[in-house]
Amino acid sequence: MKFLIAVGSEDYSGPTLRVGMEVASAFNASVTVIKVGPKISEHSVSQVKLTQERLEEWDFDSPGVEVLEWAFGFLAENQYISPAVVEKGFPKNTLIERGKNRSEVYLQGTTGSDVSLILRNGDIISELRDEVSSGQFDVTIIGGSQKRRMAHDLIQYLDSSIFVVNQYDHTKPYKLLVAVNDSHNTSKAVKYGVRVSQAFDVNVDLVTVSRTGTFKSGYHRAVNKAERLLKRMKVPYKTHLLKGDPIDIIKKTAGNDHIIVMGTSTKNPLIKYFRGSKPLKIVKTCPCPVLIVK
Amino acid sequence: MLRNIIFWITQKRWFLLSILIGSILYFLESPEGLSIEGYRTLIIVIMAIILIIFEPIPLPGVALMMLFLQVLLGIDEPNDVAKSFMSDAVFFIMGSLMLAVSIVSQGLDSRLALGIIRLTGNKTWCIVLGFVSISAFLSSFIGEHTVTAMMMPVGLTLIYNTSKDRAITKNLAPLILFSIAYGSAMGSIGTPSGGGRNVIMMEYWQEFGLANITYLGWMRYSYPMLLLEIPLAVIILWFTFRPEQKVLDSAVRKLKIQVAKKGAMTGQDMITIIVFFLVFLGWVFLSHKIGLGIIALMGVFLYLVLGLIRWSDLNRNTNWGVILLFGAAVSIGIQMKETGAALWLANSVMDALKIISEDISVLRWVMAVLLTGTLTNLLSNSATIAVIGPIVLNMGGDPIIMGFSTAIASAFAYLTVVASPTCMIIYSSGLVKQSDYMKAGWKMFIMSIIVLFIMSKIWTIY
Numbered sequence: 001m002k003f004l005i006a007v008g009s010e011d012y013s014g015p016t017l018r019v020g021m022e023v024a025s026a027f028n029a030s031v032t033v034i035k036v037g038p039k040i041s042e043h044s045v046s047q048v049k050l051t052q053e054r055l056e057e058w059d060f061d062s063p064g065v066e067v068l069e070w071a072f073g074f075l076a077e078n079q080y081i082s083p084a085v086v087e088k089g090f091p092k093n094t095l096i097e098r099g100k101n102r103s104e105v106y107l108q109g110t111t112g113s114d115v116s117l118i119l120r121n122g123d124i125i126s127e128l129r130d131e132v133s134s135g136q137f138d139v140t141i142i143g144g145s146q147k148r149r150m151a152h153d154l155i156q157y158l159d160s161s162i163f164v165v166n167q168y169d170h171t172k173p174y175k176l177l178v179a180v181n182d183s184h185n186t187s188k189a190v191k192y193g194v195r196v197s198q199a200f201d202v203n204v205d206l207v208t209v210s211r212t213g214t215f216k217s218g219y220h221r222a223v224n225k226a227e228r229l230l231k232r233m234k235v236p237y238k239t240h241l242l243k244g245d246p247i248d249i250i251k252k253t254a255g256n257d258h259i260i261v262m263g264t265s266t267k268n269p270l271i272k273y274f275r276g277s278k279p280l281k282i283v284k285t286c287p288c289p290v291l292i293v294k
Numbered sequence: 295m296l297r298n299i300i301f302w303i304t305q306k307r308w309f310l311l312s313i314l315i316g317s318i319l320y321f322l323e324s325p326e327g328l329s330i331e332g333y334r335t336l337i338i339v340i341m342a343i344i345l346i347i348f349e350p351i352p353l354p355g356v357a358l359m360m361l362f363l364q365v366l367l368g369i370d371e372p373n374d375v376a377k378s379f380m381s382d383a384v385f386f387i388m389g390s391l392m393l394a395v396s397i398v399s400q401g402l403d404s405r406l407a408l409g410i411i412r413l414t415g416n417k418t419w420c421i422v423l424g425f426v427s428i429s430a431f432l433s434s435f436i437g438e439h440t441v442t443a444m445m446m447p448v449g450l451t452l453i454y455n456t457s458k459d460r461a462i463t464k465n466l467a468p469l470i471l472f473s474i475a476y477g478s479a480m481g482s483i484g485t486p487s488g489g490g491r492n493v494i495m496m497e498y499w500q501e502f503g504l505a506n507i508t509y510l511g512w513m514r515y516s517y518p519m520l521l522l523e524i525p526l527a528v529i530i531l532w533f534t535f536r537p538e539q540k541v542l543d544s545a546v547r548k549l550k551i552q553v554a555k556k557g558a559m560t561g562q563d564m565i566t567i568i569v570f571f572l573v574f575l576g577w578v579f580l581s582h583k584i585g586l587g588i589i590a591l592m593g594v595f596l597y598l599v600l601g602l603i604r605w606s607d608l609n610r611n612t613n614w615g616v617i618l619l620f621g622a623a624v625s626i627g628i629q630m631k632e633t634g635a636a637l638w639l640a641n642s643v644m645d646a647l648k649i650i651s652e653d654i655s656v657l658r659w660v661m662a663v664l665l666t667g668t669l670t671n672l673l674s675n676s677a678t679i680a681v682i683g684p685i686v687l688n689m690g691g692d693p694i695i696m697g698f699s700t701a702i703a704s705a706f707a708y709l710t711v712v713a714s715p716t717c718m719i720i721y722s723s724g725l726v727k728q729s730d731y732m733k734a735g736w737k738m739f740i741m742s743i744i745v746l747f748i749m750s751k752i753w754t755i756y
Contacts, residue, residue: 041711042353043674044439044718046391046613050398051443051719053611057401058447058552060454063724126305157301269297 001029004137004160006036006128010070013143015168017071019289020141021080023163026199029138030114031080033071034131037064037121065092068105068117075107081115082108095119101127125153132160139163139291144283151283155264155292156272161192163291164283167256174288176204177258179250180226182218185263189293190226193261194233196291200259204230204237207253213243247281260290308348312341320367325638332635334367339626339635339681346619347672354615357622369629378625382585383497387490387676388617389590393573394440395611396597400566404556407448407549416546418466418537422473423528425449429477430524434484434517435574439715441481445474446719451552453725455545460725462538467725469535472734475716476531476708480523480742483516483702485509486586487577491679493586494624495701498683502631504693509578509586515698515756519749526741534734562602569596616674623680631684640688655691659750662686662696663743666703671713675704695753699746706742708735 005020007013017033024031040048052062061069069090076086085091085107095103101121109115120127132140137160144151144166155162178193180186197204206226208219223239230237242249254260265277272280279292303310316337324333338360345356364375406428414424425445433441449470453463460467482488486496486509496512499505507515573593577586597603630636643661647654666686669678679701686700687693707713711721711728720726 038721040722041718042349043613043616043712044715046611046616047394047439047443047715048719048722050395050611051446052722054398054401054403054443054447055450058403058451060447060450063722066724129301153304157297269300273300 001027001138002136003027003029003031003139003141004128004132004135005031005033005141006124006143007033007067007071008035008143009067013067014074015170016141016143016165017074018078018170019165019168020163021075021078022199023139023141023196023291025080026195027139030116031109032116032118032131032135032137033068033075034118034120034128035064035067035071036124036127037119039122061092062103062119064119064121065095068092068095068119071117072107075115079110082110084108124150125157128154129157129159132158141165152276152280155277155280155283156269159294161264161291161293163289165289166283167287168289172257173202174200175202175258176200177250177254177260178204178206178226179246179260179262180206180208180219180222181263182216182222183263183266185266185293186222187225189261189263189291190229192291192293194229194235196259196261197235198233204235205253205258206230206237206239207242207250208240209242209244209246209249211243211245215241246278247285250282251286254286254288256287258288260286260288262290262292264292264294306350308344309350312344315344316341327641328638329634331369332630332633332638334369335364335626335629335633335635336639338363338367338369339630342623342626343669343673343681346674346677352615354618357615357618360622360626364625364629369633375625378628379621381497381621381624382587383490383493383624384617384621385585385587386487386493386590387587387620388612389587389594390437390440390487390490391612391617392594392608393570393590393597394437394443395608396594396603397436397440397566397570398443399603399607399611400563401556402563402566403444403447404553405559405563406444407451408553410448411546411550411553416541416543418469418540418542419528419532421452421542421546422469422532423525425470425473426477426480426528426531427524429474430481430484430520433478433481434488434520436570437487437489438478438482439719441478442474442716442719445478446471446723448549449474450723450725451549452542452545455548456539456542463725464538465535466537466539468727468730468734469531469537471720471723471726472531472535472730473528475720476527476734476738477524478716479705479707479714480520480527483705484513484520485516485577486512486581487574487590489705490620490676491704492701494620494627494676494679495683495697496586497624498627498631498687499693499697501628502684502687502693504687505697506582507694508582515694515749515753516702518752519702519745522745522749523742526745527738530737530741531734534737535730565600566597566602569593569600569602572596619674620676620680623677627680627684630681631688636684637688639685640690643685644689658689658691659696659699659747662689662700663703663746666700667706667739667743670704670707671709675707675714679704692754695750698753699750702746703743706739708738708742710735 003024072090075081095105097103103119105117107115139161141163176197283290319337324330342360364370365372410424414420429441453467486492576589647657686696
């Protein structure tokens with residue numbers, strides 16, 4: 001599997017990188033850490049480039065390299081990259097330009113496959129979308145952005161599953177909340193949930209919500225299937241069949257000490273664009289990390 | 295599939311909106327007193343402004359659209375559009391962008407660093423005064439982004455020599471970087487070669503038969519204003535970003551050592567300076583005969599012949615898209631004049647102002663300056679002058695004062711990151727925030743308008 005972790009800065013992206021690497025390790029996945037720098041206006045792009053060439057002569061790094069350097073330090077400290085790579089130090093000289101506004105460096109990893117560090121510049125949604133589709137990533141991990149519509153656009157337009165690391169505190173014990181319904185994305189969400197619960201060694205709350213209190217046979221089938229998988233994988237779990245508004249119930253049940261895992265909405269993209277979807281509303285309102293599985 | 299279409303639509307929404315607005319306007323009747331060609335020229339202007347501000351498509355694409363729409367909408371013949379596209383002002387913009395690449399690539403920044411430090415010593419306020427003055431002085435001759443590109447390594451070295459911890463330099467960093475960016479922006483009004491927009495205004499004066507201003511004649515009007523602005527800008531920046539460090543003793547010492555390591559001035563450095571000096575002499579003494587643009591191109595030719603720059607480097611670092619855009623903007627500006635759109639717009643503005651007051655001499659000036667100042671923070675400053683110039687010159691009043699006021703107001707690009715390449719260059723360092731531009735920019739904007747108003751009164755006695 002391939003995971004993409006988007007980082008912004010040392011100040012805000014520590015939790016995202018930490019939990020991202022832990023989850024990626026659980027999946028034995030290869031990891032790419034990406035920093036997307038600001039979009040340079042076309043009026044100024046040549047002048048900015050020319051200035052950066054001068055700055056390189058004075059041994060200044062391109063903006064954004066310091067974030068990759070910090071990510072390298074984090075990976076080294078937590079032994080995600082091989083000691084031989086760590087010993088050589090941050091290889092900024094091997095940051096190779098690959099295409100317009102994109103530089104990349106490979107590092108030999110210790111878990112899963114190798115780790116790559118990528119620096120891109122431009123509109124964050126377009127750049128991540130391009131990276132996900134060209135790199136065929138399975139999961140994209142991002143921090144909880146304050147920017148309006150950022151989560152909406154990423155969930156709507158990225159081809160991969162999305163893990164939004166909202167307010168994650170690594171010192172706190174988390175449980176897993178897997179939302180189960182009769183949509184076809186649920187079974188993949190449960191499989192992802194099992195891997196995450198094994199990695200974090202935590203219990204699972206299987207939550208199924210009905211507005212009326214009556215659960216159709218599809219719901220029961222989905223819950224039974226999830227329970228069978230959890231039993232087989234020896235993951236401790238509790239099942240909750242609850243009545244009410246799904247978003248309110250999931251928010252209340254999750255509190256701030258769960259990681260929520262749920263399938264993506266199966267609604268028509270046009271309806272999702274204008275009216276949103278349950279996963280999107282949960283990402284916006286729940287003060288905890290949310291993994292939306294596609 | 296549907297998801298991809300929605301994504302494309304969201305990315306291109308401003309493009310689609312501009313097409314929609316253009317199409318609706320096309321099918322409406324043209325306003326009374328405005329020719330059909332003039333009306334269609336204004337439709338292109340509205341569409342182009344939306345596309346330049348929001349950049350939903352590449353800017354060279356906007357330039358091409360401005361050109362082919364003139365023919366498709368029946369405004370002018372293909373050959374006439376081509377003729378209006380290329381002029382000495384566009385030659386100047388092309389030449390000055392290439393001169394910038396030639397000069398910046400020589401690495402004169404270390405010499406500059408040494409000069410600044412010798413001049414200013416190690417007191418922070420002296421260094422800020424030095425940065426603003428030297429940036430302003432140099433940019434008045436060689437253009438703002440050239441100076442910013444050369445000053446950036448010096449400024450960043452001082453900041454990082456003070457401390458690599460951003461918390462320690464959280465005020466010093468924006469203070470020094472804005473000293474460079476705003477100093478360069480202010481300086482660009484000093485001479486015609488300070489910015490493409492100055493040359494565009496000179497071209498309009500000449501094209502419309504209003505005035506013939508020489509290089510030194512321009513300086514006579516603008517340099518006093520520049521000298522007045524420098525101390526005021528230093529005070530504004532100092533009190534906006536009060537630095538934690540009042541003396542940069544060790545940072546300056548380290549900078550001196552770094553510069554010393556780069557060695558003595560080479561013959562190549564000398565030739566670079568001599569060639570630029572020759573270009574400057576050409577601008578002063580020959581530009582009224584052979585044009586500023588031709589002289590700039592001769593300078594680039596000399597740099598190429600003397601082997602100071604390779605064509606591949608010039609080609610790679612020159613923003614050809616911007617040249618296309620300015621050419622197209624000048625072409626539209628000329629169409630606005632030719633079709634009567636500029637006169638109609640100017641009259642409409644005058645009529646609206648007369649509702650407020652019968653005596654519109656001050657209101658007219660305020661309107662022109664505010665409109666230019668606002669647009670320059672959203673569009674590029676040369677594109678602003680290309681579009682606004684013909685309107686302002688038709689608004690009545692002294693065309694020289696109105697023209698100078700507009701050209702100078704287009705340098706008030708202090709408020710946003712995208713306002714000018716200099717603002718974008720310091721932003722790309724990662725050491726200034728978007729909010730910093732507003733924090734210092736609004737004070738600079740108001741100060742500049744007040745100084746310009748005083749100067750416009752003084753110009754009446756010239």
